[in-house]
Amino acid sequence: MQRKHLARTAAATGAGLLALALTIGLAGTARAATLFSDDFSGGTGSWSKSGGDWSTVTDGSATFQQANTGSELARQFAGDTGWTDYQVQARVKPLAFNGSNRLVAIGARSTSASKRYQLALTNAGRAELQAVDGSSITVIGSVALTVSTGSWYTLRIEASGSTIKGFVNGSQIASGSNSAFGAGRIVLVTAYASARFDDVSVDTVGSTPTTPPTTSPTTPPTTAPTTPPTTGPTSPPQTGLVGWATQNGGTTGGGSAAATTVTTASALTSALGSTSAAVIRVSGTISCSGMLRTRSNKTVIGNSGATIVGCGLTVSGDRNVIIRNLTFRDWDDDAINVETSATNIWVDHNTFSNGYDGAVDIKRGSDFVTVSWNRIFSHDKSMLLGHSDDNASQDVGHLRVSYHHNWFDGSGTRHPRVRFGNPVHVYNNYYYNNEYGVASTMNAGVLVEGNYFEGVDDPTLVGYADSGPGTLVQRNNYFTGSGTPQSAGSVASIPYSYQLDSASSVKSIVTAGAGAGRI
Structure with a gap:
């Protein structure tokens, strides 16, 4: 796959800036605070995966390996979204490249899955310092460098204000x-x-990295390239946090809190109910009943195959909660319930089936929520937004939610069914064999764009059952074997940036990436 260089520039001035001969005098710098370090001897609990096949393997000592050369873009994230001026360093050993212009890299200041600075080693014979914004890649500077598989390289990025520097060995x-x-x-x-x-370290700018380089580059260049390469990998759809949950201060869940693994209903209930920030890793199958209260500042994330059977999670009046990579089935109320002015919630990459009531219901004045990359099948009532027609006093001005890249796989209704919220953003979802897709009622305002509707009787509705109409704008959607969409009025503007995939590609994108086990 070819990389699109939509904004490729050389920001460094003078050939000397690009010479590998410019070494750093580490011995004279003062050590400052270490923000993060990991030699993977204790596993990988602090990292968050997006794509690829990752595991710890021994290479003299423990290392973190991505083994799938067929993965278009594999990433592991760590640290704090609030980190500003820092340097990140890691040892990197390329093992194999699948095709031309492929790369391995470390990154800094990653604001989402597709936005970051990165220092890349490519099999096109280059080391490049890049600003990556989706498919747009700006090359800040680069050098010719023979990149040998099986050799270790020490990479470092320094970010201080708007000054970005890259170092190899x-x-x-x-x-x-x-x-x-x-x-x-x-x-x-x-x-x-x-x-x-291996040996990842993050330190404040100007400090000595935890692990200094021990080797030299394979081929030290002496001049800047005349013509930079113009091809390479293309970034996939956004899989990091986008949408309404990025607003109102953002959503970070448990942040950098140490992870706690739970395997029983009692342990899960206790961890969810704690008033402290926490990262809760669910392992195995947990059977329970009712609704488990989930308090503020929590990341609830499933290990491979993690399943919750019989019960659901409720966020009531709390804020800053992330729920990811879990399979819910046979719940006896809702699977995920967000209510009573809860704010800043991200529900991502979960799978839902065979429940009693809603898979993801959001109501009673809740706000700033993103629901992304989930799959629902063998279930009827999917996603309700706003619980009743007589709750305007609590709901008007709230219920702002983004729904994107969800797979409504034969589920019946409510994808979502909306009351009062404006604007609600529904984009790049795949609808398959549903009774109806999106319903806008009770003066709600819903933007429905870039979705793929297949075999859907009513893709969009204005008003539903006894509920009065809302407004609905539908644009750039793809319809096959489906009824005629309804639309009416206008919708408030969307305040955040987002990447809109072509509607005709959404089916393949979403079926390949939605649901638990896909991060």
Whole structure:
């Protein structure tokens, strides 16, 4: 796959900036606070995966390996979205490249799955310091460098204000000014390549990295390239947090809190109910009943195969909660219930089936919610937004929710059914054999764009059952074997940036990426 260079620039001035001979005098710098370090000897609990096949393997000592060379873009994220000025360093060993212009990289200031600064080693014979914004890649600086599989390289990115620098094995390869990303997490990256990563450290700018470089580059260049390469991997759809949950201060869940693994209903209930920030990893199958109260500042994430049977999670009046990578089935109330002015909630990459009531219901003045990359099948009532027609006093001005890249796989209704919320954003979802798709009622305002409707009797409705009409704008959607969509009026503007995939591609994109086990 080819990389689109939509904004490719060389920001560094002077050939000397790009020379690997510019070494850093580490011995003279003062050590400052270490923000993060990981040699993977204790596993990988602090990392969050997006794509690829990752595991810890031994290479003299523990390392973190991405083994799937067929993965278009594999990433592991760690750290804090609020980190601003820092340097990240890691040892990287490319193992194999699948095709031409492939890469392995480390990244800094990652604001989403597709936005970051990264220092990449490519099998096109280059080391590049890049600003990556979806499919747009700005090259801040680069050098010719023979990248050998099976060899370790020490990569470092320094980000201080708008000054971004890249180093390979302690020698500066690039420095330039770029203000695209002011803060964000660190990330390990491969694109159609396999690699091992080790000795990751994050320190304040100007401090000595935890693990200094120990080797030299394979081929030290002496001049800047005349013509930079123009091809390479293309970024996939956005899989990080986008939408309404990015507003109102953002949604970080448990942040960098130490992870706690739970395997029983009692342990899960206790962890969810704690008033402290927490990252809760669900392992195995947990059977329970009723609704488990989930308090503020929680990340609830499933390990591979994690399943919750018989019960659901409720966020009532709390804020800043992330629920990801879980399979819910046979719940006896709702699977996920967000209510009573709860705010900043992200429900992502879960699978729902065979429940009693809603899979994801949001109501009673709740706000700033993103529901993304979930799959619902063998179930009827999917996603309700606003619980009743007589609740305007609590709901008007709230219930702002984004629904994107969800797979409504034969589920019956409510995808979503909306009351009062405006604007509600429904984009890039795949609808298959549903009674109806989206209903806008009770003066709600819903933007429905870039979705794929297949075999849907009523793709969009204005008014439903006894509920009065709302407004609904539908644009750039794809319809096959479906009825005629309804629309009426206008919708308030969307305040956040987002990447809209072509509607005709949404079926393949969503079926390949939605549901538990896909992050």
